[in-house]
Amino acid sequence: MALPQGPLEHRYRGEHPVRTLAYLFRESRLRIVVAVLAFIVKHSPVWLLPLVTANIIDIVVERRPISQLGANTMVLTVVLLLNYPTHLLYVRCMHGSVRRVGTGLRSALCRRMQELSIGYHSRISASALQTKVIRDVENIEVSAQQTADTGLGAIITLVGGMVVIAARVPEALPVFLVMVPATTLLVRRLRGRLRTHNERFRRQVEQLSSRVGEMTSLIPVTRAHGLERTAIGRVDGTLRQVLTAGIRLDLINGHFGALAWILLQAIGIGFLAGAALVSYYAWLPISPGDVVMLSTFFTTLTGSMTMMMSLTPIISKGLESVRSAGEVLEAPDLEVNAGKAQVTAVKGRLDFEDVSYRYDGEGPAAVTGFDLRVSPGQTIALVGASGAGKSTVLNLLIGFIRPVSGRILLDGSDMAGLDLRSYRRFLSVVPQESVLFEGSIRENVGYGMPDIDEETVRDALRDANALEFVDRLPNGLDTVVGERGARLSGGQRQRIAIARALIRDPRILVLDEATSALDTRSEALVQEAMNRLMRGRTVFVVAHRLSTVRGADRIVVLDQGRIQEVGSHAELLRRGGAYARLQSNQLG
Missing domain, CATH: 1.20.1560.10 (ABC transporter type 1, transmembrane domain)
Incomplete structure (x- = not known):
């Protein structure tokens, strides 16, 4: 009915x-x-x-x-x-x-x-x-x-x-x-x-x-x-x-x-x-x-x-x-998409132009004067202490929040005029703790894609280094993962989340401390899967472990919502600035 x-x-x-x-x-x-x-x-x-x-x-x-x-x-x-x-x-x-x-x-x-x-x-x-x-x-x-x-x-x-x-x-x-x-x-x-x-x-x-x-x-x-x-x-x-x-x-x-x-x-x-x-x-x-x-x-x-x-x-x-x-x-705090331009294709170019944001009208700014040009296929790592503004930048990128000043351009178009629901079809997020619903592995990987065939699901799981453990489960793809994936380990949940991202073939990828809660072996498997996931895509990575962002095209060091420095791993180490100090503290 x-x-x-x-x-x-x-x-x-x-x-x-x-x-x-x-x-x-x-x-x-x-x-x-x-x-x-x-x-x-x-x-x-x-x-x-x-x-x-x-x-x-x-x-x-x-x-x-x-x-x-x-x-x-x-x-x-x-x-x-x-x-x-x-x-x-x-x-x-x-x-x-x-x-x-x-x-x-x-x-x-x-x-x-x-x-x-x-x-x-x-x-x-x-x-x-x-x-x-x-x-x-x-x-x-x-x-x-x-x-x-x-x-x-x-x-x-x-x-x-x-x-x-x-x-x-x-x-x-x-x-x-x-x-x-x-x-x-x-x-x-x-x-x-x-x-x-x-x-x-x-x-x-x-x-x-x-x-x-x-x-x-x-x-x-x-x-x-x-x-x-x-x-x-x-x-x-x-x-x-x-x-x-x-x-x-x-x-x-x-x-x-x-x-x-x-x-x-x-x-x-x-x-x-x-x-x-x-x-x-x-x-x-x-x-x-x-x-x-x-x-x-x-x-x-x-x-x-x-x-x-x-x-x-x-x-x-x-x-x-x-x-x-x-x-x-009647809550007015809505994301309004009615009448805005549909996003039918995404190349992956993003331009942050003097973007600022604060979570309430009178409080301190979470991000101030954020300027960044990102070419399609680049990997951008955001690093900094807790409260530096990393999560705020990701929320701005995803469209969960809108800048209070400045603008964000997607392939040259101001995101304020785009239907964000259509934009997010080209975006995938792998969070620190993967959220799975109580259903089968097949349903979790193909969430929102009812017509996906089994071979495509298996290919995504294989690329996510997950097919090996899935095939060992009693019911394979039809194994129920439990509420919030409780029947799987943290590393297994994370690889299922990566498979879910892979199967959508996103043009923009957000990795929010995706390996920080894993043991060494699980981290290696997840990192290998993420490397496959990142190929040919515009990627934003947030990580506390600087060892996971060394391969990024550019590393953005944030402090209290402001960009302190930008460069590759090698460049930032040579400068001996904020990034070098963070690296030294972690090694020490």
Whole structure:
């Protein structure tokens, strides 16, 4: 089944969440109308039963024709039998619409995350984003389903009951017109507090999710240093905050429910007593059947009112989840590619012209006045201490961030006017820690290339020095590597990543400390594979070990975001400058 598509991520602008929900359900309007009609039929026995009961009592008391008893019984029986097919029709139309909306919203959130800049993802916890996609959308689905099921039942019962009462005992109708405004006033007084506490509780659960994600990722570190108690203490602190906020939220909801129930029961008892007195003294023409009908209706309609008011925290929770999802959908930190020139071919020439970048508007510059001309096929190594600006230059090259001043030219064209998604088809990155997803080796190497044949995959693995160990695995290319490649060693993961880069035949290659975490033997195999990968391509290499960059055409030495010197390994050593000092420090 195709996933629902829609421009929600381009439409959401912080409007009221009810409007957002209306927009989400716009394509299901016909299904919802059918669902409501089916619900009216299936739910009609709830308000028809008191009326039929009143008729039967009056038939017995007033000795009416027995045929009326059969007619009333037949009507109720037919309506009861219709409940089964109409209920299935309602579930298919209403619940199906809710499920489609949930799927569409998750899809919109995931698409939006792919469009948001790397800077946004560095600020927002991955666990918090995961919570929005899973928990918040689930809250919206549950809220919509419960509101439809319970709300429709309550509304139809109320409307049907009041129509019957208005037709048979119109004198009782004004009491219901008093109950509704009283309930509305109660809801409006508490709704503001409910929204505040729901929002606070939601944010604390997001913080808990982030803290648990942090704890699980750091388990090897905490266990290695005997810091289990510290890690558990950090999580326990957040758990206590979530517990306190949850209890406070439950108490508010409890106060709300109790007050509403007492109010409605008091009104019901008062009206029932009044109706009994009116019938007893014959002040109005109310039959014994009408008294029973009113008694039953008050119980039923009171329950309906109570159910409607009990929906307030559920609705508030759902609307807060809509706002939470909206924080992603309306985030402005986007990589905008619409309307920009498509990149159809890349030679590999890159020109950095007085490029500067800072990660926030007022902080120190991460890169300042970066000038560099790179010819196709050249290998450029970036070296320097931590914080020198190497990763920033790579992020600028990949297009994750844009210069605040200066420009970067790709084959003579300003990258600011290019569709970076099309540009990245000609670029591959081999990071320090290769990221593999839980799938087979074949799927990881050919990621995003569904039509790639097996021989091409094997050639890429062979050139990456990976085919030998892959063939020894139990299922060969179909061996599942585990989450983040956990079933492979670091060197094996890195060679799979190189094979993934090789199979794309990139024109520009980024190697971000690709051998720094490997042992000597693995480093030799990976380095040999990288040498094959680098042939004929424009390559940018970042490495702490200067021994791995000796063969670069030019080495760029960075310090606090500025270029200190540029040259080959031999030239820089002869100068005796910053590079020579770095070399001396490593050898020493």
